[in-house]
Amino acid sequence: MKKQVVLYKKLSPYLMARLQAQAEVTLIDKLDADGLAQLRAALPRAHGLLGASLKLDAGLLDLAPHLHAIASVSVGVDNYDIDYLTERRILLSNTPDVLTETTADTGFALILAAARRVVELANVVRNGQWTSNVGPAQFGTDVHGKTLGIIGMGRIGEAVAQRGHFGFGMPVIYHSQSPKPAVEQRFDAQYCSLPDLFQQADFVCLTLPLTAHTEGLIGAEQFALMRPQTIFINISRGKVVDEAAMIEALRSGQIRAAGLDVFEREPLDADSPLLRLDNVVATPHIGSATHETREAMAACAVDNLLAALAGQRPKNLVNIGAFRA
Structure with a gap:
């Protein structure tokens, strides 16, 4: 059975196809009120999350008992409670280097x-x-x-x-x-x-x-x-x-x-x-905002998430203490 992934960031057709080949994907187009409601509804069955620019705190993640991995399309991880994730053995990965x-x-x-x-x-x-x-x-x-x-x-x-x-x-x-x-x-x-x-x-x-x-x-x-x-x-x-x-x-x-x-x-x-x-x-937070770099970041996040869902250690694992081989 394929893992359930909640995607709250649009991907290119190529990356979307890669993800869908190995997981059932729920895409949330916008993180507005309706989008957040969709996220809450999808979390109870989610094994993996992929996205950026959303603060994922315990109040949200407690809704996701099966969650195994979060792939953040970012370098910064200040939107995450790393101690909480590590305690639950939820693997958090990011996208350094490429940006x-x-x-x-x-x-x-x-x-x-x-x-x-x-x-x-x-x-x-x-x-x-x-x-x-x-x-x-x-x-x-x-x-x-x-x-x-x-x-x-x-x-x-x-x-x-x-x-x-x-x-x-x-x-x-x-x-x-x-x-x-x-x-x-x-x-x-x-x-x-x-x-x-x-x-x-x-x-x-x-x-x-x-x-x-x-x-x-x-x-x-x-x-x-x-x-x-x-x-x-x-x-x-x-x-x-x-x-x-x-x-x-x-x-x-x-x-x-x-x-x-x-x-x-x-x-x-x-x-x-x-x-x-x-x-x-x-400028409006454009540090990594080029077509080439944002695609590379998204590709890195997909790689991280698929590795984690396959039981492997993601290349860019942030909370190393959460991983058990």
Whole structure:
């Protein structure tokens, strides 16, 4: 008998066919009120779940007594109670690696756009306000040769460092849970404390996961250590930053600008002050949003789920303690 899989993310025809060849699939098109009702109705018979951007807590998963595996189409796993899943021996897998380069591209796009005021000045042209040569009031700042500070030196942090070091001749400083000798050798990078990084970096780039330890890591105290020329980049998770403190730092000139792909609340509220600040470049969580990368992520998730349902250890298992061979 085929396993029952609940899919709350649309797949390409090829991946859907792969999944349907080995499982009975219930597809939920939208995670609106009707979709959530469909999910609740399907959970009692589900052996596997595949999707993204839905907080799966005990209140939902207690409805799924037969659940064996969840394949998240994401790198971040902050939507899951990992201790709960491990206790129930529900295998949680994610999709690292395949989005590393694309997300790093997004980070560097934000670095360049914020430094050179690309969005602000493109809107001047679009609105028909370009009536004379650009002067000092519209000048941006150089990226090449400036100090790049990276907080969180995982795969994405390394990919950002590679672009900065080799592409733009940027000195790289970083902070992570522990020094990374291989990173230091490859990029001539220097490990430093967070206060030192804030005081030295021209660009502060966040690439770390959201955990109980990192939530609210960057607040008023940290922004106060930065310099007026600092440009702040966040491609990690919005809740790593105290958004109100960041807005005040941007308004007051404590920092020069920000490039943001993530926010405390997503989608961003229509009345958010960030939308009215010219020194902010804001994108709608597009870190991995290319056709190629999203298909690769979905394929990775399908591989993970099918392996788990076959009694194998998924390649990208998050909660290793839940697996029993």
